[in-house]
Amino acid sequence: MAGQDLGKHVALVTGASRGIGAAIALSLAEAGAAVAVNYRERADDAEAVVARIAAGGGHAVAVAADVSQAAAVKAMVEQVAASLGPIDILVNNAGVAMVRGVDDLTEDDFDRTIAVNLKSAFLCTQAVLPAMRARKWGRIVNISSGAAPAPSACTTTPPRPVWKV
Numbered sequence: 001m002a003g004q005d006l007g008k009h010v011a012l013v014t015g016a017s018r019g020i021g022a023a024i025a026l027s028l029a030e031a032g033a034a035v036a037v038n039y040r041e042r043a044d045d046a047e048a049v050v051a052r053i054a055a056g057g058g059h060a061v062a063v064a065a066d067v068s069q070a071a072a073v074k075a076m077v078e079q080v081a082a083s084l085g086p087i088d089i090l091v092n093n094a095g096v097a098m099v100r101g102v103d104d105l106t107e108d109d110f111d112r113t114i115a116v117n118l119k120s121a122f123l124c125t126q127a128v129l130p131a132m133r134a135r136k137w138g139r140i141v142n143i144s145s146g147a148a149p150a151p152s153a154c155t156t157t158p159p160r161p162v163w164k165v
Contacts, residue, residue, distance in 0.1 A: 007032035009137075010084045012077070014038040014067050014124060015094030017045035020143060024091050025049055029058035033089060036080040037062045040094075059084065067094050068115035070123050077127040086131035092121035093143040117144070 011028045015021040017039035026049065029035045035053060037060055039046035046062035053060040061083045065076035080087055096116045098109050121142050132138025 004031045006089070009033045009089055010036070010080065010087050011089035011091065012036040012038060012063075012080055012087045012124070012128065013091040013093055014120065015040075016049060016091075017042040017062075018049075021091070021093040022049045024093060024143075025060070026052060026056075028089065028091075029053040029056060029060060032058075034058070034084040035060040036076075036084060036087070038067065038076065038094065039064055040066050067120035067124055068112075073120070073123040073127050077124075081131065086135060087128045088132050088135055088138045089141075090124055090128045090139070091141045091143065092124055094120050095143070 006028060009032075011025075011033040013021050013025045013028065013035060016025040016035075016037040022037075022045075025035045025037050035058065037046045037049045037053075039062060043062065043064065046064075050060045050062045061080070063076050063079055063083075065072040067073055067076070077087060094116055096113055098105065098113060100109070125140055128138070128140075
């Protein structure tokens, strides 16, 4: 985002308490956007990101929400709008990584992965679109990553897939 002036914009970054999400939140703030730092469980980490943004002269809030739940997403978007203004930049970054072999992955694990890594992007996008349309400006970025080791014909141990977002 270097070189861009996002001073009149409000960004929501899901899964922004650490890693790529935190880096994106910091970059957006450096470019001038007010930033909502979403987290589910890591309140201290999210507050640390907010503090770093504030130390750099930016404006940010930490907002807790399980982005795989429609009611939580709706409440989060309302909270961000009340604190910072309508969201016009959305970065769908939240994701879970379950490092397990396919034989060890349960149906509940699979459902949770789909809910967080896919459904959350749909729910968050759907929730912010009305404000983006009203302002006639918006940007949505979906972050996704998947990696798994290739199976080997010489091993009896199943490969251990790694899904990270």
